Amino acid sequence: MSSTKLKGNPVALAGKEINVGDKAPIVKVVAKDLSELTIGGPSDKTQIIVIVPSLDTAVCAQETRTFNTKAAAIKDATVVVVSMDLPFAMGRFCTTEGIENLQVGSDFREKATANAYGVLIADGPLKGLSARAIFVVDKSGKVVYKEICPEITEEPNYEAALCALKETAAPAHHCGCGAK
Numbered sequence: 241m242s243s244t245k246l247k248g249n250p251v252a253l254a255g256k257e258i259n260v261g262d263k264a265p266i267v268k269v270v271a272k273d274l275s276e277l278t279i280g281g282p283s284d285k286t287q288i289i290v291i292v293p294s295l296d297t298a299v300c301a302q303e304t305r306t307f308n309t310k311a312a313a314i315k316d317a318t319v320v321v322v323s324m325d326l327p328f329a330m331g332r333f334c335t336t337e338g339i340e341n342l343q344v345g346s347d348f349r350e351k352a353t354a355n356a357y358g359v360l361i362a363d364g365p366l367k368g369l370s371a372r373a374i375f376v377v378d379k380s381g382k383v384v385y386k387e388i389c390p391e392i393t394e395e396p397n398y399e400a401a402l403c404a405l406k407e408t409a410a411p412a413h414h415c416g417c418g419a420k
Contacts (some may be wrong), residue, residue, distance in 0.1 A: 244371045246364055246392045253371055253388070254362040255355035260386050264289075264377040265356035269322055269345030272331035277345045279320050279353065282381035286409035288401065289377065290321045291359055293369040293392060295333045295344070303372075303395055304344075305337060310402055312341030317409040320345055322353050324369050359388060372396060376404045384408050 242253040258265065266281035279289055288311055292300040304321050311319045319342035323330070330344040347353045347370065354360035359371040372392050376385035385404030389396050 242358055242388060244361075244388055244390060244392055246366060248391070249364065251364045251366070251371070251392065252362040253358055254360040255358040257358035258356070258375065258383055258386065260383050262383050264375060264381050264383050266381075267352040267356050268350075269320075269347050269353055270327045270349060271346075272327045272334060272344055274327055277320065277343060279322070279345065280356070280377060280381070283318070283377070283379060286317045286379060286405060287375075287377040288317060288319050288405050289353075289357075289375040290319065291353065291357065291370045291373040291375075292321060292323045293361075293366055293372065294323050295321070295325050295330060299372075299393060299395055301333070301337065304333075304339060304342070306395075306398055308337075308339045308341045310398065311405060314402070314405055314409050317405055319343065322347050322370070324348050324351070324354075361392075366392065374401045376401065376408055378408045 244251050264280040268276045271277040322345045327346045354370040359373045361369050372389040374387045378384050
């Protein structure tokens with residue numbers, strides 16, 4: 241079982257651990273308009289799956305704003321931010337923050353993403369939410385980059401995630417992160 245930390249305290253994660261080289265599980269989340277959104281697996285575009293505890297926190301909001309501007313500019317890539325927030329709250333957040341370049345998906349119904357990607361917080365005060373994580377999935381559905389943030393309250397390594405996304409979506413781009 242994987243783990244992370246919340247304000248320095250260890251937190252266990254539940255679900256199936258997914259690593260670089262594994263096939264990205266195909267799961268359904270609820271879009272802000274209540275439709276189903278499928279993520280993971282093979283796709284016509286490289287996917288960056290950004291998993292956050294809740295858009296209603298400063299760190300998650302900043303992370304979503306950052307990916308809205310930086311990752312969305314990468315051609316041949318799709319960005320989905322997944323949290324346990326209700327679709328209505330996600331929609332309100334996107335409207336208020338001007339988030340138009342990425343999709344948001346709620347994992348509240350089945351916790352399918354959190355379980356399938358091994359990021360469901362199993363204990364502590366945030367039990368039942370997702371840890372902060374990023375998965376880059378190539379067009380064939382293989383995970384080429386993974387980051388489970390070591391501290392839930394801190395932002396991810398944007399540079400490494402964006403580099404992996406660029407190298408996977410536009411193979412002629414080489415930034416040295418080693419994504420294949």
